[in-house]
Amino acid sequence: MTNTMSSGSVLVTGATGNVGRAVAQHLFDLGQSVVSAARDESTQNVVIGTERRAFNFESPSGWLAAFAGIDRLFLLRPPALADVQRYMFPLIDTALDAGVRHIVFLSLQGVQFNTATPHHAVEQYLKARSAPFTFLRPNFFMQNLSTTYRDDIRDRGEIFVPAGRAHTAFVDTDDLGRVTASVLTQAGHLHKAYTLSGEQSLDYYEVARQLTTTLGYPVRYVAPNAVEYVRRLTEQGASADFIAVQKMIYRVVRMNVSAFPNRSIRRLTGAPATTFARFAEREKSAWTRSSTTR
Numbered sequence: 001m002t003n004t005m006s007s008g009s010v011l012v013t014g015a016t017g018n019v020g021r022a023v024a025q026h027l028f029d030l031g032q033s034v035v036s037a038a039r040d041e042s043t044q045n046v047v048i049g050t051e052r053r054a055f056n057f058e059s060p061s062g063w064l065a066a067f068a069g070i071d072r073l074f075l076l077r078p079p080a081l082a083d084v085q086r087y088m089f090p091l092i093d094t095a096l097d098a099g100v101r102h103i104v105f106l107s108l109q110g111v112q113f114n115t116a117t118p119h120h121a122v123e124q125y126l127k128a129r130s131a132p133f134t135f136l137r138p139n140f141f142m143q144n145l146s147t148t149y150r151d152d153i154r155d156r157g158e159i160f161v162p163a164g165r166a167h168t169a170f171v172d173t174d175d176l177g178r179v180t181a182s183v184l185t186q187a188g189h190l191h192k193a194y195t196l197s198g199e200q201s202l203d204y205y206e207v208a209r210q211l212t213t214t215l216g217y218p219v220r221y222v223a224p225n226a227v228e229y230v231r232r233l234t235e236q237g238a239s240a241d242f243i244a245v246q247k248m249i250y251r252v253v254r255m256n257v258s259a260f261p262n263r264s265i266r267r268l269t270g271a272p273a274t275t276f277a278r279f280a281e282r283e284k285s286a287w288t289r290s291s292t293t294r
Contacts (some may be wrong), residue, residue: 008071009033022177067098082241110257135193146286162229167259169197172274214280
């Protein structure tokens, strides 16, 4: 493929998170003009060399300013934002009115089978608006284990998710950054949807064994049922919307929809997907125990 011509910048939403930072970094490495959107314009947690710009999904008054000089958008739904009709639909309208010519939306693997998710509603709205979209439908992030489930692993030596014996072809968010940078700088991706999985399919018992080998302390998979999982999330103070989405996601996982590896990352970027062992070794400091937890 040949590089697409562009005179504008790429606005990266969620630029302070794992996926957004990876997207911004890979775009910047390709020489693109990148605007890192953050709730606080003064935040330092963005890729060095990108422009920081204030952006809040819940503050429409600032959207037009955020889109000044922008012709491409990486759109990521904040996990806490469930009412996409109220916030994300008008944002899409604003982006299109501002002249954005390509929207890459970070959707959800298996979204076509999980129509109750906010991601499905956003996909349908982009289609209804005849927007210049590309849907990226990634499998479960490896980084969920080093962020969302980090404390369970580090402090309790356990993985606590209701996946049963189902397999998952996990994806490294850095690979998502590589894919997004390719899609936003190469021709031929408009109105396409890509399911992005790793090239390995592991169940959580195998994940626990690999973490045990890498970290040097025992990690086990507890395999809670859905009720036990919801109880744990509730005790941890998770919102009702977050819990509802997680229940739907893991219901799909238990159907083994997430089990199938593919080579989409390799095809789109020219390099293979990151293995779980490589990820665990690279990120092992996330699970490093203090002297009080040893």
